[in-house]
Amino acid sequence: MSAGSTFVFAVLLVCFYVLFALSFLPTATAVSVGATVKGFVEGEGFHRTVRYTVDTGSWKNKSCFIALYEELPSSVYVNYDELADLRRRQESNACVDGEIDVELFGERAYEQDVTACAQLISTKTTLSFPIHQRYHFSNPSGEPVDVTLARPVLLLGCKERIKDHRVSKAKICSPCSELTKKWRDVYYIWEGYNNFEWKIPVGNTSRKFLVTSMTHLVTLTGAAYVLWTIHKSFKVPKKSKDN
Amino acid sequence: MSKQAVVGVSTKAPKVVAKKKTAQPNGIVSVQIHCVIAFLLRLILITYSNYHDKYFKVPYTDVDYKVYTDAARYITKGQSPYDRHTYRYTPLLALLMTPNIYVHQDCGKVFFSVVDILVAKIMRKLLIRQNFKQQTANLCALLWLYNPLAVVISTRGNADSLAVYLVLWTLYLLQSDHIVMAGIVHGLSIHFRLYPLAFSLVMYIYLQEKNLFLPNKKQLKLIVPCALTLLDLTAIFYGLYGKKFLDESFIYHLVRKDVRHNFSVFFYMLYLSANEGPSLVQKFLTFLPQVSILVALAFRYSTKEKLPFAFFTQAITMVTFNPVMTSQYFFWFLSLLPICLPYLKMSLMRTITLLVTWILSQSLWLYAAYLLEFKGIDSFDHIWISGIVFFIVNIKILIDLINCYKL
Numbered sequence: 001m002s003a004g005s006t007f008v009f010a011v012l013l014v015c016f017y018v019l020f021a022l023s024f025l026p027t028a029t030a031v032s033v034g035a036t037v038k039g040f041v042e043g044e045g046f047h048r049t050v051r052y053t054v055d056t057g058s059w060k061n062k063s064c065f066i067a068l069y070e071e072l073p074s075s076v077y078v079n080y081d082e083l084a085d086l087r088r089r090q091e092s093n094a095c096v097d098g099e100i101d102v103e104l105f106g107e108r109a110y111e112q113d114v115t116a117c118a119q120l121i122s123t124k125t126t127l128s129f130p131i132h133q134r135y136h137f138s139n140p141s142g143e144p145v146d147v148t149l150a151r152p153v154l155l156l157g158c159k160e161r162i163k164d165h166r167v168s169k170a171k172i173c174s175p176c177s178e179l180t181k182k183w184r185d186v187y188y189i190w191e192g193y194n195n196f197e198w199k200i201p202v203g204n205t206s207r208k209f210l211v212t213s214m215t216h217l218v219t220l221t222g223a224a225y226v227l228w229t230i231h232k233s234f235k236v237p238k239k240s241k242d243n
Numbered sequence: 244m245s246k247q248a249v250v251g252v253s254t255k256a257p258k259v260v261a262k263k264k265t266a267q268p269n270g271i272v273s274v275q276i277h278c279v280i281a282f283l284l285r286l287i288l289i290t291y292s293n294y295h296d297k298y299f300k301v302p303y304t305d306v307d308y309k310v311y312t313d314a315a316r317y318i319t320k321g322q323s324p325y326d327r328h329t330y331r332y333t334p335l336l337a338l339l340m341t342p343n344i345y346v347h348q349d350c351g352k353v354f355f356s357v358v359d360i361l362v363a364k365i366m367r368k369l370l371i372r373q374n375f376k377q378q379t380a381n382l383c384a385l386l387w388l389y390n391p392l393a394v395v396i397s398t399r400g401n402a403d404s405l406a407v408y409l410v411l412w413t414l415y416l417l418q419s420d421h422i423v424m425a426g427i428v429h430g431l432s433i434h435f436r437l438y439p440l441a442f443s444l445v446m447y448i449y450l451q452e453k454n455l456f457l458p459n460k461k462q463l464k465l466i467v468p469c470a471l472t473l474l475d476l477t478a479i480f481y482g483l484y485g486k487k488f489l490d491e492s493f494i495y496h497l498v499r500k501d502v503r504h505n506f507s508v509f510f511y512m513l514y515l516s517a518n519e520g521p522s523l524v525q526k527f528l529t530f531l532p533q534v535s536i537l538v539a540l541a542f543r544y545s546t547k548e549k550l551p552f553a554f555f556t557q558a559i560t561m562v563t564f565n566p567v568m569t570s571q572y573f574f575w576f577l578s579l580l581p582i583c584l585p586y587l588k589m590s591l592m593r594t595i596t597l598l599v600t601w602i603l604s605q606s607l608w609l610y611a612a613y614l615l616e617f618k619g620i621d622s623f624d625h626i627w628i629s630g631i632v633f634f635i636v637n638i639k640i641l642i643d644l645i646n647c648y649k650l
Binding site: 043044045046047080081084085100101102103105133135137138142144198199200201202203204205207208211212214215216218219220222223225226227229230231233234 | 502531532564
């Protein structure tokens, strides 16, 4: 074999191995996922459940995960420990980042970022998480505080590369963040919502004087009456145990 | 039998034997068998609680039980129980709950149910020590064993059955003249839950002899072990968990300012001033009534036989005048009612009227709170007014109890 043909053979061999190795690399899947999302908030008071139904049309892939990322206003909160409990019971796979103090008033609390995620085993996926209202300081008119939940960001994470969707900048919390290396933003059609805006009742500061004076009047009178009864009981002649 | 002497038909064993009628629990079935039945009833409810929690929106299990269990989980991982947000109890409780992680999630509920049965047994022993007839003591124990509130509270996983057991044990030891041991248990009791601290004054006065200011030997026997127990436990857990232990399990309860809706008569007043905080005058006016009644009761009922009634009325006072009041606080005084019952000479009609009024006034508040919490309706004014009504009812009950207490 001449030196030239040996060289050509060597080049071909290298090309073969390179192509062989490349065949093992993940392929860039050219998918364009078109999804629709419906949102619903269950409950009316301080304790509500946010429920989203994500419909991916005919597209599903068991190696993919779907997530909804939402920034909550400080008027409401998700309980970190409650979510941990739901995850242990496998009732929800939501997680939260941000303010963890559930007792703070709305005005003093930081915001939270909540993510609910699930494996894409069906074309319709329901993601939910419980939320709670925070107490707010009273105001002179007693006007309730408005709460509006923003629309969530829909994310898709697959083991395969997805070319048509850009990598999301959303800060996904653990354990959702561990499901896939990259989460990608997915455009979706919002199919309506229900109860995403509501009002939180607050106290009326203009009644503070009335409330304070009446409360003290009642408690001091009550205490005086009890003290007088105790005093009076000293004077009661002791009865024999046999009576 | 007179119309008055109905509720507390008490008979002291050696003095009155057969003249007064004493309701008998059941001539055949012994108290021990009732304990077994009551425990089985609790086990059934614990089993049901799992079903209920799975299928109902409002869970049966107490939210605090999840807090204890989470705190226990942290302990099993070698972390601090105070890593669990809102865990505000002794680390001992989290330690006791570690079987929830290692064995089964309901172990804690079973443990509280066992303690509940022990509460009934110690009530019976206390009454027998006070020379009441076996039947009277048994009847009072049965009132606890089958008290729906006690059954539900322990099976929901509330730890207060343990707190009330420690209070009753202290009382029993004191009545049995085991003063040093009473001091130790009282220290443990205060470490476990802060409220028994209020019983300290009456216990101290009870041991008073001719001394006025300086403590006598008996009083020292109570104070020193109590203080040492409290200090030792505090030092141990401070060493283990640092300042967070002190902040969460002691200081928080002393300066607690929870202004979210609760049964307290002070709730709305404190909520309206939450932004700027209550003034010194307001603080003084809030605590003055409570402290003055607690002191008066301590001096009034400090003899040996009156000691249970002192604890009972002081517990009612603490709960009634507290700036924060939740339904679990009722357990503190309801657990002391059976041991005072034989001394209460109240007509049946008055008893029923008071009981119904107490339940109705609570329901009134609960309805207003339901509108706010579950319907999102502004019902703050209703909550405030029903809080005042509930306070007045509690005061009326306290006054009637004092008037009907006959030793």
